[in-house]
Amino acid sequence: MTDTRRRWRDGGALLRLGPDLAPVPLEIAASYRARTRGLLGRDGIPGAALLLTPAGSVHTFRMRFAIDVAYLDRRLRVIALTTMPPGRLGLPRLRSRHVLEAEAGAMAAWGLRAGSQLDIDLPERLDCG
Numbered sequence: 001m002t003d004t005r006r007r008w009r010d011g012g013a014l015l016r017l018g019p020d021l022a023p024v025p026l027e028i029a030a031s032y033r034a035r036t037r038g039l040l041g042r043d044g045i046p047g048a049a050l051l052l053t054p055a056g057s058v059h060t061f062r063m064r065f066a067i068d069v070a071y072l073d074r075r076l077r078v079i080a081l082t083t084m085p086p087g088r089l090g091l092p093r094l095r096s097r098h099v100l101e102a103e104a105g106a107m108a109a110w111g112l113r114a115g116s117q118l119d120i121d122l123p124e125r126l127d128c129g
Contacts, residue, residue: 008053010034015049016119017110024049044103055099057092060084066104071096076118
């Protein structure tokens with residue numbers, strides 16, 4: 001689903017990386033509270049990812065593990081990728097509307113790179129339109 005008029009809500013979904021790849025479990029953090037909490041207080045997020053929306057930058061202060069960060073435009077295309085160790089402040093990306101986070105090394109294993117187009121399978125409770 002690449003409709004740019006989505007109304008995002010907190011909850012679970014599936015991240016589709018391509019037609020030949022298995023989907024990745026995805027947690028969506030759309031509320032202020034969920035975005036602020038993010039991955040803080042967790043020891044990891046093995047085999048899964050977190051989508052912060054809206055978001056243009058992230059930090060890893062008080063985090064317990066390094067993360068991969070993908071900055072996404074409004075159509076869920078990857079603008080830039082980086083790996084951030086704990087205690088860092090990421091640079092804001094002007095065209096970024098969403099940020100995808102996963103454990104360090106996960107995005108390389110998924111074959112994600114700048115220009116990759118992502119798709120998200122959302123549960124029925126998401127309101128589109």
